[in-house]
Amino acid sequence: MSAVAIARRLSWTDPQQQCRTMAPIDILSEARPVVVLAEPGGGKTWLLDHLAAQAGTRRVSATKWLRTPYPERLVSPGAPVLIDALDEASARTDGDAIGGVLARLEQAGSPRFVLTCRAADWQAYARSEIAQDYAEPLICHLDPIARDDALAWLAATCPDGDAAAAFALLDERGLIDLTGNPLTLQMIAGVVGAHGTLPHSRAELYDMAVRQAWREENADRATGALAGLDETTALDAAGALCAAMLMGRHDAITTAGAALADCALSVATAAALPGAGAARHDCERSRDNDEL
Numbered sequence: 001m002s003a004v005a006i007a008r009r010l011s012w013t014d015p016q017q018q019c020r021t022m023a024p025i026d027i028l029s030e031a032r033p034v035v036v037l038a039e040p041g042g043g044k045t046w047l048l049d050h051l052a053a054q055a056g057t058r059r060v061s062a063t064k065w066l067r068t069p070y071p072e073r074l075v076s077p078g079a080p081v082l083i084d085a086l087d088e089a090s091a092r093t094d095g096d097a098i099g100g101v102l103a104r105l106e107q108a109g110s111p112r113f114v115l116t117c118r119a120a121d122w123q124a125y126a127r128s129e130i131a132q133d134y135a136e137p138l139i140c141h142l143d144p145i146a147r148d149d150a151l152a153w154l155a156a157t158c159p160d161g162d163a164a165a166a167f168a169l170l171d172e173r174g175l176i177d178l179t180g181n182p183l184t185l186q187m188i189a190g191v192v193g194a195h196g197t198l199p200h201s202r203a204e205l206y207d208m209a210v211r212q213a214w215r216e217e218n219a220d221r222a223t224g225a226l227a228g229l230d231e232t233t234a235l236d237a238a239g240a241l242c243a244a245m246l247m248g249r250h251d252a253i254t255t256a257g258a259a260l261a262d263c264a265l266s267v268a269t270a271a272a273l274p275g276a277g278a279a280r281h282d283c284e285r286s287r288d289n290d291e292l
Contacts, residue, residue, distance in 0.1 A: 006149045006182075008043060010036065012140035021143075027114055028055055028080065032135040035126075037119040038142035041183025044116035047142060048082040051114065055079035062089035062115075066100045071108040080112035081105065087121035098126040102133050110134070120252060144180025151179070154189055161192040169198050210235065233278050240276035241265070 011021045024047055027034050038044050048059040057076035061084050068074060075081055089097040105113060110133065119141065130137045145153075147167075155163035166188065170176045178184040191198055191208045199205050241253060250265040270276055 006145055006153050008047065008145070009143045010140040011143050012138060022140075024050055025054060027051060030080075030138060031112065033112065033130050033137040034080075034114045035122070035130070035137050035139045036114065036116045036142055037122050037139065038116070039119055039181060041181050042142050042144075043182045044118075044142060045084055046182065048084050048114065048116060051080075052082055055082075057082065059084050062086045062097055062101060065089075065104055066097060068104070071104040075108050075111050080114050081108070083113055083115045086115055086117040090121065096123065096126075098123070098129050102129060106133065144177070145182065145185065147176065147179065150185055154179075154185065154192065157189045158193040160196065162197045163192065166192050166198045169200070229278050236275040237271075237278040240273045241267075241270050244270050244273060244276075 008024055009021050010024060010027070011019060014020050027036075028051060036044060036047060045059065052058045055076070055078075057079040059082045060074050063085070065071060065074070065081075065083050066089055083101060086097055086101065089101070101115070105111065122139075127137060127139060151163055151167050154161075154166065167176065167179065170178060170188075179188065188198070191205070195208070199208065244250070245253065245265055248265060252264040253267055253270065254264040271278075
């Protein structure tokens with residue numbers, strides 16, 4: 001891994017409609033609840049691990065927080081409870097999880113907390129739910145990585161590659177925003193590290209990116225359902241999901257049943273498409289990859 005640290009910033013809009021920013025470490029001095037929103041792969045789990053190291057506590061997934069019978073045992077004196085991936089808990093419990101999270105917090109003595117969620121899955125009413133038990137929460141967004149920081153990280157991570165040329169190519173193709181996301185930046189680093197730079201052919205670039213995304217480097221998931229699939233089966237299912245989203249003009253895929261899917265594509269419906277039998281496993285992989 002590169003020794004170059006990437007500075008991250010959080011932003012929000014105050015009551016006077018002014019944009020405000022702060023460093024992640026400033027969250028620890030907040031007396032009010034904090035909700036951090038970001039895109040998939042945006043670094044929410046990294047943020048909580050960073051805060052946990054500073055506060056002498058540890059991150060807990062929303063799924064684990066909901067199922068623990070003694071939540072008070074997960075509270076560290078003087079530190080906020082760091083609850084990760086509300087969206088994942090909602091998906092796995094077939095419903096909204098904010099009420100359950102708040103009930104467990106009350107059981108634990110209503111400690112301060114920081115909660116992360118994918119931006120697209122955050123429900124506006126959850127703000128009022130939190131405000132009923134606590135003060136009005138601070139809802140902030142984890143900003144993308146700054147371009148100069150991403151370039152410096154890529155150059156340090158791939159010393160034998162041409163990071164500047166890779167960035168210029170992405171800029172030329174209107175894809176430079178991909179470098180602001182930690183997950184896609186790591187995928188770019190995988191290609192640059194293996195080939196020196198990015199290929200000029202879009203088809204070749206796509207093929208390399210897909211093969212980078214397919215690789216599983218987390219030993220904790222080695223026995224997961226997706227790990228039991230061969231590459232062709234998994235990528236066929238992913239392709240079917242993408243095709244269905246494009247043709248149906250869906251903005252998201254949901255694990256909710258078809259009757260509850262609303263404007264999103266239900267994975268239960270998508271799994272019936274040709275070659276998409278493993279669609280649910282691909283969606284599980286997508287949620288897990290958010291831990292970067």
